[in-house]
Amino acid sequence: MxxxxxxxxxxxxxxxxxxxxxxxxxxxxxAGCDGCTxxxxxxxxxxxxxxKLADEPIPEPVKSELLKAFKNWKSR
Amino acid sequence: MARTIIDPELEAxxxxxxxxxxxxxxxxxxxxxxxxxxYVRDHGVAEDVVQETWLTCLRTLDRFEGRSSxxxxxxxxxxxxxxxxxxxxxxxxxxxxxxxRDDSGSRRPTVDPHRFGSNGLWTTPPDxxxxxxxxxxxxxxxxxxxxxxxxxxxxxxxxxxxLRDIAGMDSDEVCELLAISATNQRVRxxxxxxxxxxxxxxxxx
Numbered sequence: 001m002x003x004x005x006x007x008x009x010x011x012x013x014x015x016x017x018x019x020x021x022x023x024x025x026x027x028x029x030x031a032g033c034d035g036c037t038x039x040x041x042x043x044x045x046x047x048x049x050x051x052k053l054a055d056e057p058i059p060e061p062v063k064s065e066l067l068k069a070f071k072n073w074k075s076r
Numbered sequence: 077m078a079r080t081i082i083d084p085e086l087e088a089x090x091x092x093x094x095x096x097x098x099x100x101x102x103x104x105x106x107x108x109x110x111x112x113x114x115y116v117r118d119h120g121v122a123e124d125v126v127q128e129t130w131l132t133c134l135r136t137l138d139r140f141e142g143r144s145s146x147x148x149x150x151x152x153x154x155x156x157x158x159x160x161x162x163x164x165x166x167x168x169x170x171x172x173x174x175x176x177r178d179d180s181g182s183r184r185p186t187v188d189p190h191r192f193g194s195n196g197l198w199t200t201p202p203d204x205x206x207x208x209x210x211x212x213x214x215x216x217x218x219x220x221x222x223x224x225x226x227x228x229x230x231x232x233x234x235x236x237x238x239l240r241d242i243a244g245m246d247s248d249e250v251c252e253l254l255a256i257s258a259t260n261q262r263v264r265x266x267x268x269x270x271x272x273x274x275x276x277x278x279x280x281x
Contacts, residue, residue, distance in 0.1 A: 002192075002197060003192060003196060003198045004185070004197075007185075007186065007187045012262065012266075017258075017262065035202060036198075038201060038203060038204040042205055042276070042277065043269060043270075043273055046269055046276055047269070048214070049218060049219060049272075050237065050269075050272065052214055052219060053106065053110055053223065053226075054106040054110070054244070056105060057106075058101060062123065062126075065127070066097075067098060069130070069134060070092075073134040073137075074092035
């Protein structure tokens with residue numbers, strides 16, 4: 001496997017959808033390649049940064065309005 | 077395939093448990109806002125979309141039988157509300173915005189080919205980020221860059237990246253929600269994440 005091809009298999013690797021043969025070849029390549037190891041690690045970091053974007057807090061006025069709507073719904 | 081799993085959170089909602097409702101709107105606010113922003117450009121409009129989503133959830137909660145997960149149901153409602161909102165807005169959107177380039181079907185490499193030699197090995201390998209302080213990788217500025225990168229993605233990739241990596245759905249849930257194949261989902265995820273990585277790499281260099 002060449003680095004150029006390995007980078008295009010990263011998502012399949014992370015998703016666990018590579019065949020066991022391809023997975024073994026992939027892991028063998030990664031074990032001996034600093035560039036591809038760094039790339040895989042960058043993709044994982046990218047996912048962590050993306051996950052952080054979920055943290056936007058709900059503004060208080062929005063929350064209290066929704067809670068009011070929920071109470072109304074409950075007493076319908 | 078009629079599988080109905082009892083979801084304690086759904087039961088609590090139906091029973092009118094305010095604490096459960098508050099927990100859910102708090103947990104999903106960020107992911108729903110990001111997904112709303114995938115369809116409407118304005119932050120205020122996105123907030124309205126999220127609010128309308130919750131109100132629609134309440135109106136239809138009695139009829140929801142839990143055939144999909146609660147989460148998939150909520151996000152599905154948001155997508156309907158957001159798309160309806162965009163149809164209203166599309167009359168005023170610039171023409172070009174409707175034809176953003178979508179390379180989801182392309183097999184073009186996701187890494188600049190100039191970074192590899194003719195033998196296919198790295199000549200300009202990526203730097204390891206493990207030496208960087210986590211505070212740099214996770215800085216406000218890095219997050220802002222990532223937001224920009226997401227907004228620049230073609231819509232089909234943007235949806236997937238948001239649902240998978242921000243909303244934390246698994247691939248089955250996303251395939252069900254968008255009615256697409258697992259392969260399709262993976263290809264779009266691959267291209268979308270790679271584009272976000274490129275933006276981060278540019279910033280962290």
